[in-house]
Amino acid sequence: MKNFQNPSAQSENPTSEIQNLPIGIFDSGVGGLTVYRALHKRLPNERFVYLGDTARVPYGTKSLATVERYAIENSQFLASRGIKMLVVACNTASALALPKIRERIGIETVGVIGPGARKAVELTKDRTNPKIGVIATEATVTSQAYSKAIKKVSPAAEIIETACPLFVSLAEENWTREPETRSIARKYLREIIERNVDALVLGCTHYPILREVIQQIVGGKVTLIDSGEATAEEVEKVLKAKNLTNCHPPRTSERRLCDDLDHFYVTDAAERFARVAERFLGVKPAKLEAIEVFGIDKLEI
Amino acid sequence: MKNFQNPSAQSENPTSEIQNLPIGIFDSGVGGLTVYRALHKRLPNERFVYLGDTARVPYGTKSLATVERYAIENSQFLASRGIKMLVVACNTASALALPKIRERIGIETVGVIGPGARKAVELTKDRTNPKIGVIATEATVTSQAYSKAIKKVSPAAEIIETACPLFVSLAEENWTREPETRSIARKYLREIIERNVDALVLGCTHYPILREVIQQIVGGKVTLIDSGEATAEEVEKVLKAKNLTNCHPPRTSERRLCDDLDHFYVTDAAERFARVAERFLGVKPAKLEAIEVFGIDKLEI
Numbered sequence: 001m002k003n004f005q006n007p008s009a010q011s012e013n014p015t016s017e018i019q020n021l022p023i024g025i026f027d028s029g030v031g032g033l034t035v036y037r038a039l040h041k042r043l044p045n046e047r048f049v050y051l052g053d054t055a056r057v058p059y060g061t062k063s064l065a066t067v068e069r070y071a072i073e074n075s076q077f078l079a080s081r082g083i084k085m086l087v088v089a090c091n092t093a094s095a096l097a098l099p100k101i102r103e104r105i106g107i108e109t110v111g112v113i114g115p116g117a118r119k120a121v122e123l124t125k126d127r128t129n130p131k132i133g134v135i136a137t138e139a140t141v142t143s144q145a146y147s148k149a150i151k152k153v154s155p156a157a158e159i160i161e162t163a164c165p166l167f168v169s170l171a172e173e174n175w176t177r178e179p180e181t182r183s184i185a186r187k188y189l190r191e192i193i194e195r196n197v198d199a200l201v202l203g204c205t206h207y208p209i210l211r212e213v214i215q216q217i218v219g220g221k222v223t224l225i226d227s228g229e230a231t232a233e234e235v236e237k238v239l240k241a242k243n244l245t246n247c248h249p250p251r252t253s254e255r256r257l258c259d260d261l262d263h264f265y266v267t268d269a270a271e272r273f274a275r276v277a278e279r280f281l282g283v284k285p286a287k288l289e290a291i292e293v294f295g296i297d298k299l300e301i
Numbered sequence: 302m303k304n305f306q307n308p309s310a311q312s313e314n315p316t317s318e319i320q321n322l323p324i325g326i327f328d329s330g331v332g333g334l335t336v337y338r339a340l341h342k343r344l345p346n347e348r349f350v351y352l353g354d355t356a357r358v359p360y361g362t363k364s365l366a367t368v369e370r371y372a373i374e375n376s377q378f379l380a381s382r383g384i385k386m387l388v389v390a391c392n393t394a395s396a397l398a399l400p401k402i403r404e405r406i407g408i409e410t411v412g413v414i415g416p417g418a419r420k421a422v423e424l425t426k427d428r429t430n431p432k433i434g435v436i437a438t439e440a441t442v443t444s445q446a447y448s449k450a451i452k453k454v455s456p457a458a459e460i461i462e463t464a465c466p467l468f469v470s471l472a473e474e475n476w477t478r479e480p481e482t483r484s485i486a487r488k489y490l491r492e493i494i495e496r497n498v499d500a501l502v503l504g505c506t507h508y509p510i511l512r513e514v515i516q517q518i519v520g521g522k523v524t525l526i527d528s529g530e531a532t533a534e535e536v537e538k539v540l541k542a543k544n545l546t547n548c549h550p551p552r553t554s555e556r557r558l559c560d561d562l563d564h565f566y567v568t569d570a571a572e573r574f575a576r577v578a579e580r581f582l583g584v585k586p587a588k589l590e591a592i593e594v595f596g597i598d599k600l601e602i
Contacts, residue, residue: 061573187479
């Protein structure tokens with residue numbers, strides 16, 4: 001891949017310059033926009049650079065080695081744009097590649113699994129025998145990353161993980177109220193319902209799009225955990241702890257989702273991304289660019 | 302990418318050696334196995350080398366430039382294995398990349414669009430006003446490749462093309478008899494049914510997996526066209542016309558699907574491929590290898 005320079009190499013810049021840099025976010029595609037939305041809402045003083053790896057989406061059915069490679073390439077691209085912090089919005093990449101990303105990128109990095117897991121435990125903390133459901137992609141479920149992260153803070157927790165492969169296509173089709181979606185959700189969530197979980201982690205960035213139907217199926221007593229929102233809280237904490245909060249923020253009253261303070265990149269099919277972004281967020285990105293993060297310019301083909 | 306040599310460069314080999322080479326097949330993933338099955342059934346005297354680009358599947362939501370690049374990389378890999386002929390089993394790659402592949406690969410190449418389109422016209426040829434339905438991925442529908450191919454042989458044909466994005470996930474989940482599948486099919490196929498088509502092209506390699514439910518929904522009078530079967534017929538014709546039929550065939554009685562005369566390659570997640578192959582074909586490939594067709598070894602990461 002291109003030998004991206006990292007203009008944010010944190011030791012060389014004065015603090016205020018670093019504080020004013022945007023926060024990088026990457027996802028395998030459009031799903032991470034739900035994480036962007038949560039970050040934007042909680043941190044209106046920050047700017048964001050989003051990368052959707054639409055040329056290689058989805059990650060949820062791919063192997064550890066491949067997901068790691070894609071995740072590192074994406075992180076390096078964002079680092080080259082000059083960011084003060086990296087958010088891995090993709091659950092699969094967070095589950096499989098976080099250690100490798102941290103090893104390779106000299107930037108504060110937050111994934112979605114840890115925050116989602118901790119939030120789930122927090123919301124069931126009064127119970128003596130917390131039962132937590134996790135729905136996610138095949139790769140995330142196989143990695144048991146959520147189970148491990150939950151057990152770390154609550155060793156007694158009982159965890160039920162289920163893959164819901166059709167949810168991604170249903171969310172991308174925007175079938176949020178169709179009876180077919182309801183029926184499919186009922187099928188996937190059968191064990192989760194039978195086991196009477198207290199909280200259910202939406203462990204894939206696409207799933208919050210189907211939040212309403214999922215809530216109806218599992219019932220109002222089950223607390224749904226959107227890892228995006230939990231991650232935004234975590235990012236806020238890290239910004240404060242590391243003194244990285246923007247000290248020359250834009251005027252909050254002028255901030256809107258997808259305005260020209262945020263920059264969006266995709267590795268393919270920008271038009272389709274804009275269309276789905278509009279479905280997810282109600283608005284198209286003002287600044288959207290198609291780029292290559294991989295080695296096409298070096299391929300001898 | 303690796304600078305693959307093409308041991309089958311046809312001008313340098315005596316005819317009999319070329320005839321004994323296998324036929325290359327590539328697809329974006331597992332779907333092309335339905336084309337492999339059709340080829341294997343019609344041409345039991347031939348051997349096959351199959352490449353599933355599982356690291357970058359699916360192609361159906363990606364752009365022209367990206368699909369072209371992936372298709373050329375896959376074709377070059379297969380050429381490097383020594384093949385006498387190339388079958389592009391992926392409808393999206395056939396729709397978008399066939400001219401570029403032919404330009405770059407000096408090997409006889411057959412896609413699935415042309416044969417599927419011609420077969421559809423053939424089966425409606427007695428009608429004065431043939432109406433043909435095509436169901437395919439978003440990219441294939443957008444390209445209008447089927448409409449153009451059908452119009453070439455039947456300028457008066459009326460064609461209705463519809464994208465059915467959820468069918469891919471439903472086929473991979475093996476939900477072939479679920480009521481949800483039936484209900485989704487009814488929704489997607491509404492216009493096709495209303496327009497009273499004579500023939501319906503299954504324009505994505507995953508769709509033959511759902512053949513039964515599709516047939517039930519459109520009714521018994523509509524002829525379903527499996528591009529895989531039409532392609533196998535076309536390949537047989539080309540082999541004969543170009544004098545490429547295997548002259549030292551294996552003993553037919555010993556040939557089984559996925560036996561060790563056929564070689565399968567995937568770019569990722571071989572285990573998942575084997576599992577889905579077993580669902581699609583009833584048997585796992587005897588020879589299955591995970592390889593890299595793209596430039597990872599040259600990336601400076």
